[in-house]
Amino acid sequence: MTGSSSPDSLAIETHGLRKQYGDVVAVDSLDLAIEDGVVYGFLGPNGSGKTTTMRMLTTLTRPTAGEAFVAGAPITDREAVIDHVGYLPESPPVFDELSARENLHYVAALHDIPRETASERIESYLDRFDLAEAADRRVEGYSKGMRQKLGLIGAIIHEPxxxxxxxxxxxxxxxxxxxxxxxVAELADRDVTIFLSTHILSVVDELADEVGVLHDGDLVAEGTPAELTRRAERDESTTLESAFLELTQDHDEEGRESEEAMSP
Incomplete structure (x- = not known):
């Protein structure tokens, strides 16, 4: 559960995290407290700041203000953070001119994984994701789904x-x-923290222990899937999807009312 533990046990912790591009605030004063082993579903409409948040927490984007810690390391210490995190962006960073097996050995070498250990993990994951037969083909011929699976293996090969x-x-x-x-469920059982952003709300409903809803850079709601559903409940058919739509719509309406009140 988020927000209920001491800082020593937090996997992700942010205080007033903010990212601004010129006059545009992508993420505004974000406070998170996520424990070890939690699957945290991070939801929001397109352009709400989800990817910007993930890029800040993985040291790829420098925040404008605030502070954050991942696995106990401040995000200002890039080397300390990347040793403990894995990141699968929406478009996985793979080398098209290499095979899947070569890509994964390259990633393993970056993390100083011994060759024999790396080979065992790579073969196991290639089998699990049905990539073994295509493992020696150049990635440029891979489908989107195959590239996605390869990117995921690369994100977890060093056991972050x-x-x-x-x-x-x-x-x-x-x-x-x-x-x-x-x-994802197996990793969480091993106390690995999963920060999960997706538009497929059924995945979040099934896997997430906690959910945060980001809208226009603001964290507008947080709780378990059941708590967010109850918060928006109108009848027995209320789902996480309908709760999400209502929460973000409420935020839009509040924003319009504020703008109208400030208008001369």
Whole structure:
């Protein structure tokens, strides 16, 4: 659960985290407290600041203000953070001219994983994600789903403590999506923290222990899926999807009312 532990046990912690591009505030005063082993669903409409937040927490984007810690390390210390995190962006960074197996050995070498250990992990994941037969083909011929699976393996091959997943089931067939969801659950059982951003709310409803809803850079709601559903409940058919739509709509309406009140 978020917000209920001492700082020593937090996997992700932010205080007033802010990112501004000129006059545009992408993320505004974000406060998070996420414990070890939690699957945290990070929801929001397009342009709400989700990817910017993930890029700040993985040291790829420098915040304008505030502070954050991932696996106990401040995000200002890039080397300390990247040793403990894995990140799967929506478009996985893979080398098209290499094979899947070569890509993964390259990532393993970056993390100083011994060759034999790396080979064992790579072969295991290639089998699990049905990539073994295509493992020696150049990635330039891979489908979107195959590239997605390869990117995910690369994000977890070094067994990080915190994993950031941006649309991890994008482009996957139902069988592969099930494999990803099972893997997320297994990692959480081993006290790995998963920070999960997706537009597929059924995935969040199934996997997430906690959910944060970001809208226009603001964290407008936070709680378990059941708590957010109850907060927006109108009848027995209320789902996480309808709760999400209502929460973000309420925020839009509040913003319009504020603008009208300030108008001369």
């Amino acid at each position: 403590h915190v994993i950031f997943l941006d649309e991890p089931t994008s482009g996957l067939d139902p069988r592969a999506a099930r494999t990803v969801k099972d893997l």
